[in-house]
Amino acid sequence: MRWLGLFLLFLPFSGTSQEAASQEITAVNYKDFSVGLNFNTSGWGVAFDFGIQKTYKYKQLFGFTFTNIRHEKEYKIYSGGNVTRGYYFGKLNSLVSFRPVYGGKALIFKAQRENGIEISLKWSIGPSIGFLKPVYLRIDNLSSTITTDEKYDPSIHSTANITSRSSYFKGFFEGRIKPGAFGKIGFDFNFAALRKGISGGEIGIITDYFPQDLIILHANEGVNLFTSFYLQFNLGQKLY
Numbered sequence: 001m002r003w004l005g006l007f008l009l010f011l012p013f014s015g016t017s018q019e020a021a022s023q024e025i026t027a028v029n030y031k032d033f034s035v036g037l038n039f040n041t042s043g044w045g046v047a048f049d050f051g052i053q054k055t056y057k058y059k060q061l062f063g064f065t066f067t068n069i070r071h072e073k074e075y076k077i078y079s080g081g082n083v084t085r086g087y088y089f090g091k092l093n094s095l096v097s098f099r100p101v102y103g104g105k106a107l108i109f110k111a112q113r114e115n116g117i118e119i120s121l122k123w124s125i126g127p128s129i130g131f132l133k134p135v136y137l138r139i140d141n142l143s144s145t146i147t148t149d150e151k152y153d154p155s156i157h158s159t160a161n162i163t164s165r166s167s168y169f170k171g172f173f174e175g176r177i178k179p180g181a182f183g184k185i186g187f188d189f190n191f192a193a194l195r196k197g198i199s200g201g202e203i204g205i206i207t208d209y210f211p212q213d214l215i216i217l218h219a220n221e222g223v224n225l226f227t228s229f230y231l232q233f234n235l236g237q238k239l240y
Contacts (some may be wrong), residue, residue: 029112034060034198034236040206042228043068049236051102057107061124069095069130069208069226071216077159085164090218091135092152094168097208098129099182111190118190128182128208133175154218172173180210186230198236206230 036047076086086217103124111118139150140161149166150157157168186204206228213222 026202027234030238030240032198032236032238034234036202036232038065038067038230038232040067040228040230042072042226043070045096047232047234049234051105059105059107059120059126061101061103061105061122061190063101063124064102065097065099067097067099069097071220071223073220075178076106079159079163085138087137087162087165089134089159090154090220091216092154092218093132093134093214093216095178095214095216096131097180097182098131099208100129101125102126103184105133105188108187118192120188120190121185122188122204122235123183125183126181128180128210130178130180130208130210130214131175132214134168134171134180138166178210178212178214180208180224182206182208183231188234196238198234198238200234202232202234204230 003177030053032051032053034049034051036049038045038047045065047063047065049061053059070088071091074088074091077089078086100186101124103122103126105120105122107118107120109117109119119167131233135152136149137152138147139157140147140163142161147163149170151171184204184206186202188200188202190198190200192199208226213224215222
């Protein structure tokens, strides 16, 4: 009877342990994907992640982000009553970055119910492939009524003759690839109401480094290190 009592006493713990072990085994090799909209103190962009569950609490990540990167001193102004196409005064070049991602996500807090919150620590590293192109602006020619697209030249262009920014694709083929590297770390929150869904966001910090100084603004030194805080909204699906 004593042995039977001990067996019954420890039976619930044994079942729980086996259930956790079973969950850990079945979690391995599950996959998911998510797309995200990224807002940061240097710009905004889009992201894609593909995850492979390696253990019950750790996921390996692959993907990419694509964002613009602004100089910390940039500010937008509007001229001639144009309130829809402002421009960044003194901006010589625009910079965007494509970042192939390798990283991981470590579970910190597991959702206790299907519509609960799950919190993870998320990190990623990889190349930062910068694209630097000259800025073109819409310029009023004082000698005529024609407005033209011209590459910004601070020696001849000022708030007196700049009306707005040109299309981003003006000067596109004058751009140059600037290779670098990036690192990102933050916290991931999944608020998905459905067991197979991903719905939530991230908050953290991201740094891009370029070996060569990049000239962004007139009368400012080149910059090769860009650090920003980011907020990202994600939607995705778990693939079982």
